[in-house]
Amino acid sequence: AQTVTQSQPEMSVQEAETVTLSCTYDTSESNYYLFWYKQPPSRQMILVIRQEAYKQQNATENRFSVNFQKAAKSFSLKISDSQLGDTAMYFCAFMKHIRGAQKLVFGQGTRLTINP
Amino acid sequence: GAVVSQHPSWVICKSGTSVKIECRSLDFQATTMFWYRQFPKQSLMLMATSNEGSKATYEQGVEKDKFLINHASLTLSTLTVTSAHPEDSSFYICSTIRQQANSGNTIYFGEGSWLTVV
Numbered sequence: 569a570q571t572v573t574q575s576q577p578e579m580s581v582q583e584a585e586t587v588t589l590s591c592t593y594d595t596s597e598s599n600y601y602l603f604w605y606k607q608p609p610s611r612q613m614i615l616v617i618r619q620e621a622y623k624q625q626n627a628t629e630n631r632f633s634v635n636f637q638k639a640a641k642s643f644s645l646k647i648s649d650s651q652l653g654d655t656a657m658y659f660c661a662f663m664k665h666i667r668g669a670q671k672l673v674f675g676q677g678t679r680l681t682i683n684p
Numbered sequence: 685g686a687v688v689s690q691h692p693s694w695v696i697c698k699s700g701t702s703v704k705i706e707c708r709s710l711d712f713q714a715t716t717m718f719w720y721r722q723f724p725k726q727s728l729m730l731m732a733t734s735n736e737g738s739k740a741t742y743e744q745g746v747e748k749d750k751f752l753i754n755h756a757s758l759t760l761s762t763l764t765v766t767s768a769h770p771e772d773s774s775f776y777i778c779s780t781i782r783q784q785a786n787s788g789n790t791i792y793f794g795e796g797s798w799l800t801v802v
Contacts, residue, residue: 603791611722611775611777611795611796611798612793612795612796613728613777613779613793613796615791659727659728663791670716670781670789671718671730671733672718672728672730672779672791673730674727674728674729675727676726676727677726677727
């Protein structure tokens with residue numbers, strides 16, 4: 569079974585700083601998808617970034633980028649120029665590509681606080 | 685606008701009663717929907733996979749007689765918490781995958797439902 573581990577329960581940085589959230593996973597699959605989701609107090613799940621395992625290039629979305637190390641099974645999220653609105657829970661998630669049903673396995677989450 | 689609509693957002697029910705939560709896909713067919721449960725300050729845990737026209741697949745440790753899932757149409761899945769107890773109080777959220785030929789598969793989540801059992 570796949571597992572996802574986020575070793576940082578909480579992190580706190582000053583506004584405009586750069587912060588990196590860690591995520592490791594365990595799988596025997598060779599093709600899969602990795603995600604970072606943001607969950608603000610509203611509890612809405614917001615996709616931050618997505619990475620396909622077969623792609624060597626790290627995904628980027630504006631201020632958000634990942635460091636995907638497939639051999640090490642590591643998938644960290646870097647937030648540059650952090651903003652107050654980035655304060656939220658962040659979940660790393662894994663999805664095994666299965667024909668039809670594709671469920672997400674989530675890490676424990678990291679509570680990120682951006683201080684003014 | 686919302687692609688997946690979940691209702692109700694909040695529900696309070698008395699212990700021993702049943703409560704139904706709906707998850708609808710808007711403007712597309714969702715043959716598979718997923719139901720997650722999230723306790724305060726914890727992660728999302730998959731409860732079951734809802735399959736249109738067939739029985740749901742439950743994760744280990746989830747009581748299928750207590751959490752009834754019905755996926756009678758291609759746009760609607762329901763989760764019914766039967767004989768609810770205070771320990772069932774939690775945040776429930778559904779998700780599904782929209783398959784599009786040009787842009788691949790996209791995962792969508794409902795807005796979630798807070799259940800409080802008193």
